[in-house]
Amino acid sequence: MMHLAWLLLASAAPQAAPAPAPATQPAVSRPRPTPLPVVVDARVAQLRDKALKDEVAYSIVEGLTTEIGPRPPGGSAAQARARDWAVAKLKALGFRNVRVEPYQLHNVWERGEERGEVVAPYPQPLRLTALGNSGATPAAGLTGEVAWFATLNDLLLAPDAAVRGKIAFVSNAMQPTQDGSSYGASGSARFVGPNVAAKKGAAAIVIRSIGTDHGRGPHAGGTNFDAGIAPIPAAALSVADAENLERMVKLGRPVSLRLVLTPRFVGDRMSGNVVAEVPGTDKAAGVVLIGGHLDSWELGTGAIDDASGVGITTAAAKLLMDDHRPRRTVRVVWFGDEEIGGFGGEAYARAHAGERHATASESDFGADRVWRFETNFAAPAKAIGDRLAVALAPLGIVRGTGLAGDGTDIAPVIRTGVAGVDLNQSGLRYFDYHHTPEDTLDRVDPEQLRQNVAAWTAMLAVVADAPEPIGPVPVRP
């Protein structure tokens, strides 16, 4: 994954220009890549290293998880309290233009009761949670026989008759990856499994949680049904419970479950994004958009997902603001209602359509260290990426070769041709806790959180002050 040129850049990073060759150096006998003469203002490194002592990010994560706790998507009262908390915090930190930008949510899905048990032949309780947009069982519950599929592909291959009237059970396991790419592959059991099972006539579906732990905390998360397909009850079993259920199935006798899932659609609700700014000196240069999301699934307290993201990006903007007034306006957004469909991000893009954005970046992958960055600048701005490589390398961050612009909340802005700058966190333990009861403050390593703040601070210092024009880029397919 690493290219030689980037390794050379990284090793040369602490110095502003290549060192002169020592007099005793032998004549070069074979071609070697020439280090780029990249120079980064020394104040970037100073500000970056100051950020390694940051306390703001942790105070935000601690405050949101302690004083608010879970902040359910869907326009919840807790999310409204969190917006009030955010406005007070952002004003106290000295940001300008702090405000809530309200938006309306339609046909909101709300979690209800959720219980499960093995009825026969090995009666015992199961730990599970309803998937977002799940259908409901009768209040007294639904009992059915398990139809087990090791993978989503096995479910797809199954004849309808093998699924009809049964509780489908897809048990594919997820392995950790640093870049989080295993989430996509394993996650399809959750993203599309319920829709597939519904089309085949399943009475309900349970999946093994999309997670890399072996615990009892189920992993929540959204799913979707095609228009015209009636949602069936859909739940994620904890990994330990899924492994136990799989062992039961493999003993060969029919296994029946009882599920009680009573989510409901509660109509329209108001919600909102919280916005704060560090005003720039050059309004025409475009906004540098950064942020994370304020809502969280209700099982945990949303520390890594995503109080950390709003904490990291806010702390970085604060460090820049306290140092100097940047060229470009830095706008920090604490997005609402990401978990159930990215509604805050969509509302932001609607509200700011036509406004010029230079870049968009989102922190929504926990609080472990940033290990890689990626960009997708157009030609006139490419040197900014080179300077980022120099500025970020001392933090142990490599330059990736992918196309930047990841993130649910910034996707609607990115889709208008805005350049992305991605700071990728290590995902090696993220999915141990993601969307589970275990997403709590103690999962955040303060040292790694500060490395994140330093990375974002360096990024802002380079990008917001860049003299180059940062223009539109080709839209990602």
Added chain:
Amino acid sequence: MMHLAWLLLASAAPQAAPAPAPATQPAVSRPRPTPLPVVVDARVAQLRDKALKDEVAYSIVEGLTTEIGPRPPGGSAAQARARDWAVAKLKALGFRNVRVEPYQLHNVWERGEERGEVVAPYPQPLRLTALGNSGATPAAGLTGEVAWFATLNDLLLAPDAAVRGKIAFVSNAMQPTQDGSSYGASGSARFVGPNVAAKKGAAAIVIRSIGTDHGRGPHAGGTNFDAGIAPIPAAALSVADAENLERMVKLGRPVSLRLVLTPRFVGDRMSGNVVAEVPGTDKAAGVVLIGGHLDSWELGTGAIDDASGVGITTAAAKLLMDDHRPRRTVRVVWFGDEEIGGFGGEAYARAHAGERHATASESDFGADRVWRFETNFAAPAKAIGDRLAVALAPLGIVRGTGLAGDGTDIAPVIRTGVAGVDLNQSGLRYFDYHHTPEDTLDRVDPEQLRQNVAAWTAMLAVVADAPEPIGPVPVRP
């Protein structure tokens, strides 16, 4: 903790007798301890090492956790199903005299609904579980202000007026120790905290779970109230929730909780121990009693506490039985209802009063490796301890200097002056999972489980066949 003599024994272990001194050895110039001429039959080592390939222990843990699941104390239906499973399994393994020994439980405590939440000023749910013998709240719940005490000592020091009518909250934290000794110190908040709070007029008490994790799974466990003291509602918060509540309290505003705990006393019930034997050749030599407990707290599936214990001891007895008929009868007991007061152990001692026991040993500290053994043989049998040191050293097991005889279930037998042989497992991660939802099969490391089986097999081979008389010992104070 390690004495030189034992270190020498350990290093000499693989050889049956001291090697002859090489001819070139210099004259001894200073006093050195003489290695004891301890000789252990080579078949002990062969049997011990065969046990390192054991599959029986794991099959028992897997079966109990998969086919039965939680086995609540208090004469539960699940425990009855587990007894049936045990009888079938023990017979299939070839044991003799397999039977259930029934006993009656009086005034059984049964868990009910259990929920908690912070009402103000930071409303959010709390994860908790009722302590065994807890009183009940009204069905609609009990709301009260928190009176926080960092330690049990602070609660003891508090004037009644600081506690009366409030929800006491004791938040002492536990650190892991290899020998598990920190359980005693930290655990007193659970063992006696509710009784102390009740005497001071508290409306209820919540404690930080007695555990070394930082998760959301509360640690269940029993408590006791003095005669004449009305039980108050008493619950353990998960460690993460207790840490969050402590942060809230430290913000300085009054914090109020709502608790819903509806346990009840359901009267008398029948329960039982499962007993199996490897008959010995010399009935007069006394029984070698080993075992673990079959019941488990209901949050997990009781893999480390204590399916492992019954699995380990059963597998070791099976290995001995398949090898030869021992001198002493080995009796394996799967005790019932340990968690709520050791009722199975008491019933066993009553049922077998007057019968001669040579030794009693219990495995009830998880499935991690045995790191130490201890004995308390009377003088005529002391050489057995020396042979155990030789036989166990290759497994990395040291000889401790404490007095053996630990264990709730064997305590009533030990109290009659029977010698104990303790094989102590490492407790460094035991209290991460102990009594929590996380006590499931995947916490059992099959390699360490097999090391346990090997240790118990070697112990049985040495003790059950020992030619020395194993007589009564002074009763532990």
